[in-house]
Amino acid sequence: MGVPSVLPLPAAASDQAGCPPRRPWGHLLLLCTALLFLAPAAGTPGLQKAVVSLQPPWLQVFPEDNVTLSCQGARSPGDNSTQWFHDGTAIPSQVQPSYSFKASSNHSGDYRCQTGQTSLSDPVHLDVTSAWLLLQTPRLLVPQGAPIVLRCHSWKNWRLYKIQFFQDGKPKWFSYTNASFSIPHANASHSGAYHCSGLLGQMQHTSQPVNITVPASIADADTAAKAEVENTITYSLLLHPEAPEDDTAPSDYQNM
Structure with missing residues (x-):
């Protein structure tokens, strides 16, 4: 009896064990590409951020x-x-x-x-903070040339007198009744810790400081932006203050 000229190749070990046949690398690449297109929008390059x-x-x-x-x-x-x-x-x-x-x-x-x-x-x-006075600002990282806007906000909007704004503990601006202060064109020298003080009735109160950064360069801006995201201001909830004294300005203020 003659010997066949072509013998069938032996089955691979995985085939003999009942495992599915191995697929070529090209098939896996196509599968990975399809999965990338199905990824959520948050990880898809090219989309604008909300x-x-x-x-x-x-x-x-x-x-x-x-x-x-x-x-x-x-x-x-x-x-x-x-x-x-x-x-x-x-x-x-x-x-x-x-x-x-x-x-x-x-x-x-x-x-x-x-x-x-x-x-x-x-x-x-x-x-969200409970206190007598609160220094408010719309941004903590301010680009060069942009305005710094500050507001001295009183608890329950009680009337505030003799308002002062400070940068790194030094007086920056004073007003008898105007609780808002702005720096039209910020530069690196305006970086620092800001706070405000004022009279509620006849009592002097001071806000907690808020750190504002004005980067000196684009590289500094990138570094500051990362730091701001990683080190966000930790909120504090204090005891609610008691009702203030009579909400009237002293008589000598009325004569000013």
Whole structure:
């Protein structure tokens, strides 16, 4: 009996064990490419980031102050759905572009948002603090040439007199009744710790300091931006102050 000229190759060990045949590398590359296209928008390059804005624009608020967060970014026609995140945790009950609430200690923290046509926004840190006075500002990192805007906010909006703003402990500006102060064109010399003081009734009160950074260069700006994200201001909830004394200015102030 003749020997066949072509003998069948022996089965691979994996085939003999009942395992599926090995697939060529080309198939795996196609599969990985398809998975990349199915990745979530937050990790997809080329998409613009969503932007979280505050109204009023202050990063520091008292308990019971009204706050509205808005998510700005591209959306599909007819689709206003928005994903909101608080300290990295999704807020399933909030799906609208705007998110409003009356502030409490539980609302302190980082907020992010995302739409169907954007990647995840940078965090915006909201600081809810109970005190007599609060120095408010819309941004902690201010580019060169941009304005620095400060507001000395009193508990429950009680009338505030003889208001002073300080930079690194040194008096910067004084007004009898104007609780707002701004520097139109900031430069690196304006970086520092700012606080304010004023009279509520006949009692002098001082806010906690807030650190504002004006980078000297683009490289410094990148470094400061990373530091701001990594080291957000930690909120503090103090005991609610008692009712102040009679909300009237001393008689000598009326003569000024």
